[in-house]
Amino acid sequence: MHFTTPLSSLASASAFFFAYAQASYLHNELSFGHQDRISPNLRAIPNWHLIGKPDPPEILSNKLVLTPPAPGNQRAAIWSEKPLQHQYWAVDVDFRATGPERAGGNLQMWYVKDGQNAVGTSSIYTVGRFDGLVLVVDQYAGSAGYIRAFLNDGTTDYANHRSIDSLAFGHCEYSFRNLGRPSRVAIQQSSTGFKVSVDGHLCFESNKVKLPLGNNFGITAASADNPDSFEVFKFVTTTESHTPDIQDPAQQGSQQILGSEMHGRAEDKPKGDIPAYSDPPDEAASKYTSSNEQFADLHNRLQSMMKQISASTRDATHFSTQMQKTTELLAERLARIEASLGELHSLRERIDAIQADVRQTKSDLHNQLDRHVANIQGEVRNTHTNLTGKLEEGSGIGKFIVVVVGSQVVLVGAYLLYKRRKTGNHMKYL
Incomplete structure (x- = not known):
């Protein structure tokens, strides 16, 4: 081109x-x-x-x-x-x-x-x-x-x-x-x-x-x-x-x-960011016969062009500033999102670690409970065996009954002897 x-x-x-x-x-x-x-x-x-x-x-x-x-x-x-x-x-x-x-x-x-x-x-x-x-x-x-x-x-x-x-x-x-x-x-x-x-x-x-x-x-x-x-x-x-x-x-x-009055004036302008300047009208080259007229026309056209360039520059600067602010805002929000994702990942790792600890603790508790129950059962079994052996080695129930009945007979005999002696004593009078 x-x-x-x-x-x-x-x-x-x-x-x-x-x-x-x-x-x-x-x-x-x-x-x-x-x-x-x-x-x-x-x-x-x-x-x-x-x-x-x-x-x-x-x-x-x-x-x-x-x-x-x-x-x-x-x-x-x-x-x-x-x-x-x-x-x-x-x-x-x-x-x-x-x-x-x-x-x-x-x-x-x-x-x-x-x-x-x-x-x-x-x-x-x-x-x-x-x-x-x-x-x-x-x-x-x-x-x-x-x-x-x-x-x-x-x-x-x-x-x-x-x-x-x-x-x-x-x-x-x-x-x-x-x-x-x-x-x-x-x-x-x-x-x-x-x-x-x-x-x-x-x-x-x-x-x-x-x-x-x-x-x-x-x-x-x-x-x-x-x-x-x-x-x-x-x-x-x-x-x-x-x-x-x-x-x-x-x-x-x-x-x-720049208050409401300037805002109202801005609304009356044509739409678009570049202000509307009136360009010099197109004229035939034969119209300008002297160097002064040619210079004046060139000056007017250059001045109009500079105004357009200046307006475009201001708009480009404003657009660049707005884009920069928007980019910074988006970058800040993305950074916050990334930080939040990192925190979520860290939280997930912590939850997994806590779950693993809970599982291990549960397993240890079950194992300890099983061992404790087994020990209690063993102790009860040994106690029962020892008690049975002791009972077998000791006196039978018959001897126990004889001892009880004999003691009762002795008590009854002692009581009767006491009553007889009390009845046989004579009363003495003064």
Whole structure:
């Protein structure tokens, strides 16, 4: 089979863009801690701004100490100087919290507009109005630890809200204090939705959250009177594309929560996963007389082709993700079935062994009972023989009768003699 030149170019471009969409690029200007040292001079972190009240954060060779072990009531923050201009991205944050038994504090990871000025060193309970996302790590409601996510479009004043905890749209339990190792929180915004993982395990995810471009990353921490020490080892930002994306005007200003309205719009679209784009109409080549017209037509057609390729890539990525999840689920279920079969086989072997033991015990009991009965019969037989011999050797029944009758005669004679003597005695009177 031979392809024409345009079709071959289209296939090559498709493969290139598919591989390009799957790539992950490190964003150095929005990352720190991924190299040997956090800071080249231990005084500042390139492309990041540090804030602390009353004391600034302490920069060490391999970590940033936001709140020290002592004293308490400290607030600190680190903010990126440049905003993120990519639609799909992922962030990995390695942190550690240590402190005495009843210490307290919280850590926030922000993706908000103008975070340094709008948030500063505030926590979720003191921030006021902000535009973006925040993940909160604290001991919510007296628990061992929680990770909760909050959204705001700049209209809700969190500092004056009556029930901030009720505004969380996602959460999971996570005991983060005194683990003796860094904890890793992974935040991902992809074409399939928003996802948060902790130590490689899914915390929560949502396909209704889409964050805008142009926000700043930041981390804030606050300690109580009995303080927890929060340390950050790494903040790594990766994107799916190397070049910045063009900001959609409809996304300017705040994140979009894809609710019922977006669901209704999706139902109005044509069926199928690939969006319907209007292709440029076919025109005769003689219509384009100048190079500018030819270039414009070529540009429009290439742009339409790129949109189709991009849509196909997104659908392929989504399908691949769904297939991977399904495969993992099937593999997990098969593993459980195999484990259950193994347990059944082991149980069958145990039952067979128990049956063999019961049979052996039954046989031993029967043998012992037979021997015992035989011994009793032998003893009875010997006793009967000995008793018969003794009776034969002893006196007969006649002698026994003579002895009995003779003793009776002697008793009667003695009685008569006694009566006669009593009758023959004369009574004496005074």
